[in-house]
Amino acid sequence: DQQVKQNSPSLSVxxxxxxxxxxxxxxxxxxxxxxxxxxxxxGPTFLISISSIKDKNEDGRFTVFxxxxxxxxxxxxxxxxxxxxxxxxxxASGNNQGGKLIFGQGTxxxxxx
Amino acid sequence: xxxxxxxxxxxxxxxxEKVFLECVxxxxxxxxxxxxxxxxxxxRLIYFSYDVKMKEKGDIPEGYSVSREKKERFSLILxxxxxxxxxxxxxxxSAPGGATNxxxxxxxxxxxxxx
Numbered sequence: 373d374q375q376v377k378q379n380s381p382s383l384s385v386x387x388x389x390x391x392x393x394x395x396x397x398x399x400x401x402x403x404x405x406x407x408x409x410x411x412x413x414x415g416p417t418f419l420i421s422i423s424s425i426k427d428k429n430e431d432g433r434f435t436v437f438x439x440x441x442x443x444x445x446x447x448x449x450x451x452x453x454x455x456x457x458x459x460x461x462x463x464a465s466g467n468n469q470g471g472k473l474i475f476g477q478g479t480x481x482x483x484x485x
Numbered sequence: 486x487x488x489x490x491x492x493x494x495x496x497x498x499x500x501x502e503k504v505f506l507e508c509v510x511x512x513x514x515x516x517x518x519x520x521x522x523x524x525x526x527x528x529r530l531i532y533f534s535y536d537v538k539m540k541e542k543g544d545i546p547e548g549y550s551v552s553r554e555k556k557e558r559f560s561l562i563l564x565x566x567x568x569x570x571x572x573x574x575x576x577x578x579s580a581p582g583g584a585t586n587x588x589x590x591x592x593x594x595x596x597x598x599x600x
Binding site for chain 2: 376378381406408413414415416417418421461463472473474475476477478
């Protein structure tokens with residue numbers, strides 16, 4: 373049972389435009405959400421997070437939006453740059469997860485010059 | 486910066502071999518995790534540990550075991566490697582307590598091929 377889902381395996385965006393990556397979850401006990409970025413042959417690196425008490429968190433070009441009623445979060449990258457090309461993983465955690473992170477399948481973003 | 490080091494970037498093993506994947510972190514983190522990454526499946530948790538000598542099963546522990554004899558080191562063991570264990574293995578660590586304990590720091594990964 374996939375508790376965290378990223379339904380788009382890939383996304384292609386033109387440089388300078390907005391990239392929107394989506395993530396859905398099923399477990400209403402999740403209260404903390406994170407996005408990780410992964411380049412080939414490297415481990416994932418933390419990008420941005422959001423607590424369930426917020427609906428938006430912004431860090432430079434990256435903004436994460438959380439819609440608790442829809443159990444949906446999204447990552448916006450504005451403006452997109454070729455260096456943003458990577459696989460992005462959504463992850464969730466909650467009190468009933470014992471501190472573990474549950475990851476989605478990942479979305480491969482390609483930003484074309 | 487937190488450094489999580491995995492001993493091998495690439496490994497090729499034969500079916501039935503016993504395989505050891507080693508992971509060391511240098512930030513005195515209590516929590517350590519082993520994930521595997523497969524296309525279309527994302528990262529799946531194999532085992533984790535919140536303290537020395539302690540281990541907990543993750544979502545896919547079958548065919549694996551772990552060892553945590555020292556705080557900084559967490560080893561993943563494939564008792565008898567099989568071809569379906571060909572995967573990218575990722576070790577991670579985190580500090581306990583508060584909202585930041587969910588923030589994992591990952592190693593670079595070990596690409597294991599079982600022939």
